[in-house]
Amino acid sequence: MNLAAAHPGFLSPTGVEVAFVLVGLATLGAALLTVTTRQLVHAALWLVVALGGLAVEYLLLTAEFIAWVQVLIYVGSVVVLLLFGLMLTKAPIGRSPDADSGNRWVALAVAVAAAGTLVWVVVDAFRTTWIDLGGPAQGSTEVTGAILFRHWVLPFEALSVLLLAALVGAIVLSKRTGRER
């Protein structure tokens, strides 16, 4: 009895854990619909549901800052960028019969392999680590900031170079010089 109380088990889930699993299933369903729907705009909108579900998962894991970054960056900006892309390429309204790819089985294999690798890495890395969801937030902005700016300095600085490359790429692709025009 004491052992069960000391070590969190899978057989007696708390309310937050149940909510986590339910939101996870909804996110998975939305993600599957994103890749299977034949209507491109619907795919973008299902992506909003999937990314929003991920934000709720972060929130349930007490990572409030990450959750709102997910909403701001992914739901707010990346999906808008995707919709702009659809408008720029004159995507048809309604079904796209050519939205299917001949590489679907290869894509499925790559997706399953990537998912398997990620699940294995995360489970292996955090095997004995448990988050106390009832206690003080362990993923708060302070904790995130301290870990990011103390331990992950190099990736953080490398990110600025990545942003620079993204901007230069966007300009080069979309702006023609005066002579070319």
Added chain:
Amino acid sequence: MNAYAPILVLGGLGAGFAIFSVVMASLTGPKRYNRAKLDAYECGIEPTPQPAGGGRFPIKYYLTAMLFIVFDIEIVFLYPWAVTFDALGLFGLVEMLLFVLTVFVAYAYVWRRGGLEWD
């Protein structure tokens, strides 16, 4: 998590009001349709079957969205930095200055190449 309970209640109230309005309007309102009522509403302009230019948008919009997303990502890092600034000290200041400086190079490049001009 409990801080989000009022937001959930507010969202529930909003959704309830929206559903109530739509359902009540369809149940109690008179239904006398005519051609003008069923037209798509376009701010008083005659609706056209094909938008101008075949519905394609200039690439300028994409560039603006791309610029927004890059600086959005930059700004979002200032929040955890500001919260932990006291604990980080000079190290954190130099770190963020280097980061901002690199993105500022991108800003200068965009400016010089005319990425901030609309026409």
